Amino acid sequence: MKSIFKEIKRDPGCKARLGVVSLPHGDVLTPAFMPVGTNGTIKGIYHDTVHDMGYQIILANTYHLYLRPGMEVLEKFGGLHGFCHWDRNILTDSGGFQVFSLSGLRKVKESGVTFQSHLDGSRHVFTPEKVVDIQSIIGSDIAMVLDVCTPPGIGHREAEEAWRITKKWAERSIEERNRLGEKFRGNLFGIVQGNFYEDLRKESAEVISSMDFPGVAIGGLSVGEEKSKFCDFVAYTAEYITEEKPRYVMGIGSPDYIFECVENGIDMFDCVLATRMARNGGLFTDDGVIAIKKAMYKFDESPIQEGCSCTLCREYSKAYMHHLIRCNEMLGGMLATEHNLQYLYDLLLRIRKSIEEGRFLEFKKQYLERFYANRK
RNA sequence: GGAGAGGUUCCCGAGCGGUCAAAGGGGGCAGACUGUAAAUCUGUUGGCUUAGCCUUCGAAGGUCCGAAUCCUUCUCUCUCCA
Secondary structure (H helix, E strand, O other), rough: OOOOOEEEOOOOOOOOOOEEEEOOOEEEEEEEEEOOOOOOOOOOOOOOHHHHHHHOEEEEEEEHHHOOOOOOHHHHHHOOOHHHHOOEEEEEOHHHHHHHHHHEEEEEEEOEEEOOOOOOOOOEOOOHHHHHHHHHHHHHOOEEOOOOOOOOOOOOHHHHHHHHHHHHHOOOOOOOHHHHHHOOOEEEEEEEEEOOOOHHHHHHHHHHHHHHEEEEEOOOOOOHHHHHHHHHHHHHHHOOOOOOOOOEEEOOOOOHHHHHHHOOOOOEEEEOOOHHHHHOOOOEOOOEEEOOOOOOOOOOOOOOOOOOHHHHHHOOOOHHHHHHHHHHOHHHHHHHHHHHHHHHHHHHHHHHHHHHHOHHHHHHHHHHHHHHHOOO
């Protein structure tokens, strides 16, 4: 298999590295943050704006698109790119996370997962093969295998069983991809599981690394565990993943978590946090997250983040933003979304620059000191 | 001038003799949000020396063991008729 990843430079102080992931819709410079557009749209912002910021890849979701608009529509439009008019890369999550988060509505067996639609309660079955097929129709540049994500606190036996199924599913996913041959144009990534058990994580990381996947994701983290546990397991798991392939931690996106991942040689991550928080009035700044709803901003004339190039920071005050969010005005959520995505894009630029200059750890320390300074 | 309806905690609004410091909204305050069932959710919202006590349901009196709830007077608002 031809490698899609090229490492460009490594920081001398840690495992942080610069790289390029080459995909059907263009190159992605890493480390990279990927905004989440579950339904084929990143909530509250135009594709053009995301494009112009510089994002080279966004997410969409197999589970959601399969339920709505459905495969017939996507087939008619030749895939999601043609349907939603995003001309860069799309990574689709497999539905593995929905299997986890919709836990009340599903049943996992080795053959596949049966679940009820959160929309109308209708019953559906996802098998690893079917999920590869669906993502092939979606036209994903990166497709994810179906996996079994588990919460912290479960026993070793249960975690082992989830990993056993995940491994089986990974094998079946590869077979299905190979069976599709030329029809499958994306890149199928494997997912490491193993819950919070070192032996399982190690085995999972090694096994998934060695399989015929062009990229490896770390799943099953950021599922409700303590931050220290997250940090431990990112570091531990990354240790056993090949350096030849892009490494992707699924589901993280606050600045502090991003730093942890990058430090451990992670190349990609995605998260709803930036966009969801934005809609709820949470704004990223160098001084931590601002809850713009708070009364203290009522008369504040200053911009959210000095130097930020987003519309909000260029044109409006904290007081105006405070007002918009309080009134539940759509523009509030939109401006906040743009801001948070711009902020993260810029943060990743700064991170890449610091690696380029061989001072990632120094940058991390300095950044986080200020980020945490205003926390109560 | 006549007839009727009504004044409830920041606002709207339920309650119509004890289980009422008083449902439910809204607003306010605080918190959460990390492979999106989220423009969402949670807590809190009279005071105090807080397992209790005090003040509160337009005002003042009264009935009752006990009243936001019943009676009397006053006052204010709204609707209809002249």
